[in-house]
Amino acid sequence: xxxxxxxxxxxxxxxxxxxxxxxxxxxxxxxxxxxxxxxxxxxxxxxxxxxxxxxxxxxxxxxxxxxxxxxxxxxxxxxxxxxxxxxxxxxxxxxxxxxxxxxxxxxxxxxxxxxxxxxxxxxxxxxxxxxxxxxxxxxxxxxxxxxxxxxxxxxxxxxxxxxxxxxxxxxxxxxxxxxxxxxxxxxxxxxxxxxxxxxxxxxxxxxxxxxxxxxxxxxxxxxxxxxxxxxxxxxxxxxxxxxxxxxxxxxxxxxxxxxxxxxxxxxxxxxxxxxxxxxxxxxxxxxxxxxxxxxxxxxxxxxxxxxxxxxxxxxxxxxxxxxxxxxxxxxxxxxxxxxxxxxxxxxxxxxxxxxxxxxxxxxxxxxxxxxxxxxxxxxxxxxxxxxxxxxxxxxxxxxxxxxxxxxxxxxxxxxxxxxxxxxxxxxxxxxxxxxxxxxxxxxxxx
Amino acid sequence: xxxxxxxxxxxxxxxxxxxxxxxxxxxxxxxxxxxxxxxxxxxxxxxxxxxxxxxxxxxxxxxxxxxxxxxxxxxxxxxxxxxxxxxxxxxxxxxx
Numbered sequence: 001x002x003x004x005x006x007x008x009x010x011x012x013x014x015x016x017x018x019x020x021x022x023x024x025x026x027x028x029x030x031x032x033x034x035x036x037x038x039x040x041x042x043x044x045x046x047x048x049x050x051x052x053x054x055x056x057x058x059x060x061x062x063x064x065x066x067x068x069x070x071x072x073x074x075x076x077x078x079x080x081x082x083x084x085x086x087x088x089x090x091x092x093x094x095x096x097x098x099x100x101x102x103x104x105x106x107x108x109x110x111x112x113x114x115x116x117x118x119x120x121x122x123x124x125x126x127x128x129x130x131x132x133x134x135x136x137x138x139x140x141x142x143x144x145x146x147x148x149x150x151x152x153x154x155x156x157x158x159x160x161x162x163x164x165x166x167x168x169x170x171x172x173x174x175x176x177x178x179x180x181x182x183x184x185x186x187x188x189x190x191x192x193x194x195x196x197x198x199x200x201x202x203x204x205x206x207x208x209x210x211x212x213x214x215x216x217x218x219x220x221x222x223x224x225x226x227x228x229x230x231x232x233x234x235x236x237x238x239x240x241x242x243x244x245x246x247x248x249x250x251x252x253x254x255x256x257x258x259x260x261x262x263x264x265x266x267x268x269x270x271x272x273x274x275x276x277x278x279x280x281x282x283x284x285x286x287x288x289x290x291x292x293x294x295x296x297x298x299x300x301x302x303x304x305x306x307x308x309x310x311x312x313x314x315x316x317x318x319x320x321x322x323x324x325x326x327x328x329x330x331x332x333x334x335x336x337x338x339x340x341x342x343x344x345x346x347x348x349x350x351x352x353x354x355x356x357x358x359x360x361x362x363x364x365x366x367x368x369x370x371x372x373x374x375x376x377x378x379x380x381x382x383x384x385x386x387x388x389x390x391x392x393x394x395x396x397x398x399x400x401x402x403x404x405x406x407x408x409x410x411x412x413x414x415x416x417x418x419x420x421x422x423x424x425x426x427x428x429x430x431x432x433x434x435x436x437x438x439x440x441x442x443x444x445x446x
Numbered sequence: 447x448x449x450x451x452x453x454x455x456x457x458x459x460x461x462x463x464x465x466x467x468x469x470x471x472x473x474x475x476x477x478x479x480x481x482x483x484x485x486x487x488x489x490x491x492x493x494x495x496x497x498x499x500x501x502x503x504x505x506x507x508x509x510x511x512x513x514x515x516x517x518x519x520x521x522x523x524x525x526x527x528x529x530x531x532x533x534x535x536x537x538x539x540x541x542x
Contacts, residue, residue: 351455352479
């Protein structure tokens with residue numbers, strides 16, 4: 001049955017890393033505190049204290065730099081470099097907390113925002129202070145998850161006002177739900193009065209955004225980390241056990257609890273995470289970083305450290321922290337084909353190579369999954385996928401090409417069988433990774 | 447002072463005049479959309495050709511940017527790659 005991993009039989013050696021549960025579980029850092037959310041201000045302050053101004057800004061910026069923190073929304077851009085660029089830029093930067101969690105299976109920003117709104121706001125206030133801004137926009141999707149998050153943040157803002165917390169001015173923003181509308185430049189464009197579609201300029205947004213002001217768009221989890229760093233310092237955040245700190249991971253696919261968010265730290269491997277997800281031995285494969293992420297075969301994944309250096313060694317990135325599990329007996333190519341079709345339909349329709357190339361990539365992957373593609377078609381698929389890389393205003397086409405490329409590599413044996421006209425046994429397997437049902441091609445951008 | 451050529455993919459509609467004016471720096475992809483293959487403009491002749499291509503693009507999709515930090519690396523709209531500070535040279539479509 002799908003979603004029921006084998007009963008753990010083997011107790012592995014002491015885990016090298018720390019994989020703990022969601023809000024309130026013992027051992028959590030970012031999610032420490034009460035299990036039920038949203039956490040009230042009194043509880044937050046009793047736990048972590050107040051971020052009393054004046055915060056020593058230079059020290060704090062050094063702390064962020066020393067932490068090695070990189071963006072947790074998908075891009076993985078070093079946070080300190082982004083803040084530094086915005087500080088150096090002309091004019092007061094526009095600060096946007098990006099809680100528009102577009103990744104269909106990801107829930108970590110939602111869990112964070114609805115359970116620890118004050119940590120999020122502390123982080124946002126810290127970012128504002130660091131770059132010299134007195135105003136912060138918290139942006140989320142208009143959908144149910146985004147609404148719940150903004151409601152929790154709104155209540156937290158009220159509590160802070162009533163308590164007289166020295167805060168920047170808070171602005172809440174809800175935008176279109178489309179997949180690409182959660183991309184950083186699309187969020188910046190929308191918040192600046194334009195469409196929620198990726199925005200191109202020759203400049204970095206931290207230097208000059210859509211309004212002309214320096215614009216800092218930072219993922220909600222990243223912001224919370226900065227807040228947590230401001231509260232507990234490097235030692236408390238890091239506990240000297242990881243190159244880039246704790247991170248939130250959403251579990252998806254064939255796991256005991258799909259949609260569960262866990263906190264990962266230390267030298268945790270994907271094996272540690274999979275063990276937590278109910279696997280006592282490697283699954284067939286793992287999709288890491290999002291639906292436009294990277295496939296890693298199960299045995300390799302099992303010993304791969306879940307951090308930037310570890311994942312880079314196997315050609316992957318933590319991305320948005322999604323870990324989606326493919327069970328034995330399912331077809332990775334069929335899964336990839338479904339994801340590629342969904343993602344191709346989510347183009348913002350702006351850039352030629354994305355609009356014209358991705359449907360062909362999805363066609364080719366579907367044909368491969370169905371066993372209709374031969375060697376020459378496979379070569380054409382590879383060439384087509386490569387030809388969209390780096391050709392968009394955002395990295396949406398790159399992500400799809402990367403997904404398909406990693407599938408061709410990891411499921412090479414299956415590819416050979418499919419191309420020989422004999423699809424694998426998993427071809428009739430029910431879908432493992434859920435894509436939004438009849439996802440329409442996005443049309444609302446305002 | 448060094449310049450780089452970039453294409454705004456959200457504006458490009460594949461008219462392909464850029465490749466006509468600046469063939470050493472821009473090639474056309476399978477759909478006829480311009481693709482920068484050599485973003486640097488080392489000699490004056492290349493810079494002149496690129497400027498003509500910028501002026502000829504009917505959608506103002508071609509940009510010539512001055513590289514301020516000297517890295518020569520093209521930036522992106524979001525936060526990919528190293529930080530580059532550059533500014534656009536003239537308005538697209540108005541550079542001779």
